[in-house]
Amino acid sequence: MSVFTPLERHELEAFLAPYGLGRLRDFQGIAAGSENSNFFVSLEQGEFVLTLIERGPSADLPFFIELLDVLHEAGLPVPYALRTESGEALRCLAEKPALLQPRLPGKHVTVANPHHCQEVGSLLAHIHLATRAHVLERKSDRGLDWMLEEGPSLALKLPEAQLPLLRDALAEIHALKPRILALPRANLHADLFRDNVLFDGNHLAGVIDFYNACAGPMLYDLAIALNDWCSDADGSLDPHRAQALLGAYATLRPFTPAEAELWPAMLRIACVRFWLSRLIAADSFAGQEVLIHDPGEFQHRLLQRQQVEVALPFAL
Numbered sequence: 096m097s098v099f100t101p102l103e104r105h106e107l108e109a110f111l112a113p114y115g116l117g118r119l120r121d122f123q124g125i126a127a128g129s130e131n132s133n134f135f136v137s138l139e140q141g142e143f144v145l146t147l148i149e150r151g152p153s154a155d156l157p158f159f160i161e162l163l164d165v166l167h168e169a170g171l172p173v174p175y176a177l178r179t180e181s182g183e184a185l186r187c188l189a190e191k192p193a194l195l196q197p198r199l200p201g202k203h204v205t206v207a208n209p210h211h212c213q214e215v216g217s218l219l220a221h222i223h224l225a226t227r228a229h230v231l232e233r234k235s236d237r238g239l240d241w242m243l244e245e246g247p248s249l250a251l252k253l254p255e256a257q258l259p260l261l262r263d264a265l266a267e268i269h270a271l272k273p274r275i276l277a278l279p280r281a282n283l284h285a286d287l288f289r290d291n292v293l294f295d296g297n298h299l300a301g302v303i304d305f306y307n308a309c310a311g312p313m314l315y316d317l318a319i320a321l322n323d324w325c326s327d328a329d330g331s332l333d334p335h336r337a338q339a340l341l342g343a344y345a346t347l348r349p350f351t352p353a354e355a356e357l358w359p360a361m362l363r364i365a366c367v368r369f370w371l372s373r374l375i376a377a378d379s380f381a382g383q384e385v386l387i388h389d390p391g392e393f394q395h396r397l398l399q400r401q402q403v404e405v406a407l408p409f410a411l
Contacts, residue, residue, distance in 0.1 A: 099131075099132045099147075099149045100132045100147050100149065100189050100191055101124070102122070102134065102188070102189060104119070104122075106188070106189065107119060107122060107134075107136070107145075107188075110186070110188045110193065111136070111138065111195070113179035113180055113181065113183070114138075114177060114178075114179050114180070114195060115179075115180050116138040116139065116140040116141065116143070117138050117139025117140045118138065118139050119136070119137070119138060120137040120138060120139065121136075121137040122134050122135060122136045122137065122145070123135050125144075130149060130150045130306065131146050131147060131148055131149045131150065131306060132146070132147040132149055132191070133145070133146050133147075134146075135198065136195070136198075141197070141198075142197075142198040143177070143195055143196060143197060143198050144174060144195075144196050144197075144198050144303075145188075145193065145194070145195050145196075146193065146194050146196070147188060147189060147191040147192070147193050148191060148192040148193070148194075148306070149191065150306075153192045155233060156185050156192055156194075157185065158231060158233045158308075159305055159306060159308060160175075160176045160184050160185060160194070161231055162226070162231050162282055162305065162308055163175040163176060163305060164176075165225060165226060165231070165282075166222060166225055166226075169221070169225040171218070171221055171222065171225065171302070172199060172293075172299070172300055172301040172302060173301070173302055173303075173305070174196035174197055174198075174199055174301070174303055175196065175197070176194045176195070176196055177195045177196060177197065199293050199300055199301030199303065200293065200295050200300045200301065201293030201294050201295040201298075201299075201300035201301055202293060202294060202295075203289055203290050203292065203293065203294075204289050204292065204294050205289070207289060207324050207325070207336060208336070209335050209336050209338075209339035210297060210339070211294065211299075211324070212324050212325060212336040212337070212339040212340035212343075213339040213340065213342070213343040214294075214297075214298075214299040214343070215287065215292060215299065215320060215324055215340055215343075216320075216339065216340035216341060216342065216343030216344035217299075217343040217344065217346075217347060218292075218299055218302060219284070219287060219316060219317060219320055219344055220343070220344045220345075220346075220347035220348045221347065222281070222282070222283075222284060222302075222316075223281040223282070223283075223313045223316070223348060224281075224347060224348060226281045226282035227279070227280065227281035227282075227313070230280055230281055230282055230310045231282055231310065232310050233308070233309045233310055234309060234310070235283075235285060235307070235309035235311060236309075237285075237307065237368055237372055238309070238311065239268055239272050239275065239276075239364075242265065242268055242364075242367055242368060242371060243265060243268060243269060243272075245371055245375070246261060246264075246265045246367070246371060247265070249261075249371055249374050249375070250262065252374070252378070253374075257394060260394070260397060260398060261367070261370075264363055264364070264366075264367045264397060265367070267360055267363065267364070268364055268367065271357065271360055271364075274353070274357060275312055275315070275357060275360075275361070275364075276312070277353070278312035278313070278314055278315075278351075278353060278354060278357065279312065279313055279314075279351060279354070280310060280311060280312055280313065281310070281313050281316075282308060282309070282310055283308060283309055283310070283311050283312075283313070283315065283316035284302065284305060284307070284308055284316060284319075284320075285307040285308055285309055285311070285315075285316060285319060286304060286306075286307040286308075286319065287302065287316065287319060287320040287323070288319075288320075288323040288324075289323055289324060291303050291304045312361075313348070313354075314350075314354045314357065314358065314361050315361055315364070315365065317341075317344060317361075318358075318361040318362045318364070318365035319365045319368070319369075320340065321337055321340055321341070321362065321405075322362060322365050322366060322369075322393075322396055322400075324336060324340060325337040325340060325405075326396055326399075329395065329399070330392070330395035330396040330397075330398065330399040331399045332399070332400075332403070332404075332405050334404070334405055337405040338405070338408070341405070341407060341408050342408050345407065345408040345409065349409060350407045350408070350409055354407060355406070355407045355409070358403070358406065358407050359400070359403035362400045362403055363397055363400045363401075366393045366394075366396045366397035366400055367393075367397060369388075369393045370390055370393035370394050370397060373387075373388050373389065373390035373392075373393060374390045376388070377390055
């Protein structure tokens, strides 16, 4: 179970009292998280999610709170931070920064179909449109600079057969970095995988876990989402799902020629980001009862992205 900081009932009751949401009925840890400790919390006045922030500087938390407020005010299904009766959103529990948020309805999708992908494409476009005019600045702690810094040292731990793939990918990132940073920007979710989206039937009911959110090229966010929602088991892209996601997105925000040029490379870069971060997690949490995602999944996807046949819609 991915709960890094266990809680006692009495300390949770004391933490929850200032919200004025009634007595604590029940709580349980959520096994799906891989970076923070999350708990389902049942109170007399409803169902909530409590998050203890385990990774990243606490100085960034006001950014996450403000971003979720912006998206909530735009009518998007996000878990905005609840305030206590005295107006506090960010508090401390078990010596960790803590946020209480409404629990959104729905379930995660294990096997995605074109309709799911269409809904995700539309949702991602709405996130970008809600923020592109007034981007809240935060540099990603897993961005291009991080990849270029961490990649060479992680390469030393890889089997020799995988070295050329990573070496070439890092060279591509270095060469394209100025052009990537010049692409149209907004605030990004930057982790829009299937386990961060909730569906209620066929309706997309919620998007969660914004703790990788940042400012950056919108195309990068799209590549991250597409690599998860539209990949087959062998790492290749399913064209039907990909076209559904991209078409729904482009209906709301048309792509630029510069984005079309960089699209294949961006899919590869999004693979590198998660290949490297999963390698780090696998090494850091080896032998612990923590959810560890397979780094090889993104190594295979990067291999498949050496040739990209799914173009952005206006270029079809």
